[in-house]
Amino acid sequence: MEFHPNRDQPGKNLPEEIRITTHKAPGQPGDRTSRVDVALDKAFGLQMRVDHDGKKVYVTGTSETRQARRDSMREARWSRKSSSTDVVFDLGLNALTNLQSGPGRPDLRTLGSRYVNLGLNFKQRLGGQRSPLYLIFGPEFAFNNYMLEGNSKWVSVPGALGTNITTVVAETNGRQYQKTKLATSTFTVPLMFQLNLHDQHHRTSLRLGAGGFVGYRLNSWTKLKYFENGNTYKDKDYGNYGLxxxxxxxxxxxxYKSVTFFAKYNLNNLFRDGQGPQAQTVSFGVRLLGN
Incomplete structure (x- = not known):
């Protein structure tokens, strides 16, 4: 059976031909068909097959038409989805900037000064259904490590007006440190505008975001790891350290696609005025999970 919709109704961009073919398997009783094939013309590149029970439908076509269907479904999902929630996991390094020279100036071990961040980001589209602009915010927990080079350590010493001062001193009793660091845990809330640009197949290809953050220090401590008298010791001391x-x-x-980099710059000093080295923190690295 054949139909010619475009010829019967010209000007409506209909298929040139629709062909329906029924098949009867050997031994099939009566007039019952075992399969029905429906084929559109080459321009549409679509074929559909229905089994006799009506329960199984097979749709085939050219690679171009299959890709077009996938793109269409992906675009529809993207247009409908105006908000989402992502688990975020960042892994990177810390550095100190705007350091003043002089006694107690920290010299960080680059690879040991790690930054870890875990949180939830809520993403809300701004504008219409096709807008690529999003507002991103949500709770995060960040862990900053400031590991020292050489055989120095972070210490808190008495200062003027009854306050303690955090500084860096060299070890003098012959003990050799494997690790010596200052660490902090912080609750942070980011607020960022982000562009999510899509390729021709409506997959996110480029992400570009900028904004700010505010956070509150939850805890801080120093840690010393050293080997002495055949044993390994790990000394941990909690305190505010003038932070x-x-x-x-x-x-x-x-x-870009599955790879995302991040960077953070603290506008305020790591330590309170007069209670530690003047320095600001820069964190940078790779986003392993999230938007």
């Missing part, structure tokens, strides 16, 4: 409780700064992300 600023509140933190705020700028942050950004840059991603």
């Amino acid at each position: 600023n409780d509140w933190q705020y700064g700028l942050q950004g992300v840059l991603g």
Whole structure:
């Protein structure tokens, strides 16, 4: 059986031909068909097959038409989805900037000064259904490590007006440290605008975001790891170490397909005025999970 919709109704961009073919398997009783094939013309490149029970439908076509269907479904999902929630996991390094020279100036071990961040990001589209602009915010927990080079350590010593001062001193009793670091844990809330640009198949290809963050220090401690008299020791000492409780700064992300990089810059000093080295923190690395 054949139909010619475009010839019967010209000007409506209908298929040139629709052909329906029924098949009867040997031994099939009566007039019952075992398969029905429906084929559109080559321009549409679509074939459909229905089994006799009506329960199995097979749709085939050219690679171009299959890709077009996938693109169409992906575009529809993207247009409908105006908000989402992502688990975020960042792994990177810390560095100190704007350090003043002089006694007690920290010299960080680059690969040991790690940054870890885990949180939830809520993503809300701004604008219409096809807008690539999103507002991103949500709770995060960040862990900053400031590991020292050489055989020095972080210490808190009495200062003027009854306050303690955090500084860096060299070990003098002959003990050799394997690790010596200052660490902090912080609750942070980012607020960022992000562009999610798509390729021709409506897959996210480029991500570009910028904004700020504010955070509050939850805890801080120093840790010394050393080997002595045949044993390994790990000394951990908790305290505020003159650190600023509140933190705020700028942050950004840059991603292409499955790879995303991040960077954060603290606008305020790591330590309170007069209670530690003047320095600001820069964190950077790779986003392993998330938007």
